[in-house]
Amino acid sequence: MRISSYSVRHKSVVFFFILCLSISGFMAYERLGKLEDPDFTIKTAIVVTPYPGASPHEVELQVTDLIEQAAQSTEHVVEIRSESRAGLSLVYVDVDESMRSHAISHTWESLRKKITAMQAELPPAFCLPPYRMTTATSMGFLWPFPERGTVKKNSPTMRIISGGNC
Incomplete structure (x- = not known):
């Protein structure tokens, strides 16, 4: 049928x-x-470390490698990527995707403590910038970057923020 x-x-x-x-x-x-905008947890930390005046090779040897070693000893880390530029080190630390949101904050705290502990191994003239924990949700972040040459040094849109132990 x-x-x-x-x-x-x-x-x-x-x-x-x-x-x-x-x-x-x-x-x-x-x-x-x-929920209109449900929360989600970003599972990548970025360690941005300025080292003014250093070549990319010096940044790699004196800063990036040390930060990578500290990050490798942190639990739940699955991948570490890094970039060494002239005067700047960027280290990306990814944690396991299956981790719950509440457990990730402990991993980031452990990473921060290990990086702070290895500060004595850094070059004498160098110091870590102040620690800032920023958590992104589904709204994300929007950072406007003006085109080079369009912002004058004393304009109200450009401010120098000092802080840390340097």
């Missing part, structure tokens, strides 16, 4: 199944989460 001929002959059975599917679909819809 074909489905189409059966549904024409037994309309009440077809309407019953449609009604059951509609009710179960409505109940499933009501149970869905309704």
Whole structure:
């Protein structure tokens, strides 16, 4: 027997199944989460370390390698990537994607402590910038970067923020 001929002959059975599917679909819809902007946790830390006046090779040997070693000894770290530029070290630390949000803050705290502990191994003229913990949610961050040469040194849009032990 074909489905189409059966549904024409037994309309009440077809309407019953449609009604059951509609009710179960409505109940499933009501149970869905309704946050407009649900929170999510970013599972990558970026250690930005300025080292003014140093070549990329010096930054790699004297700063980036030490930070990578400290990060490797941190629990739940699955990948470490780094960039060494003239006067700047960038180290990206990724944690396991299956980690829960509440456990990640402990991992970042452990990473911060290990990097602070290795500060004595850094060059004498060097010091770490102040520690800033920034947590992003689904809204993210928007950082405007003006084009070179469009901002004058004493303009109100450019401010020098000092801090730390340097």
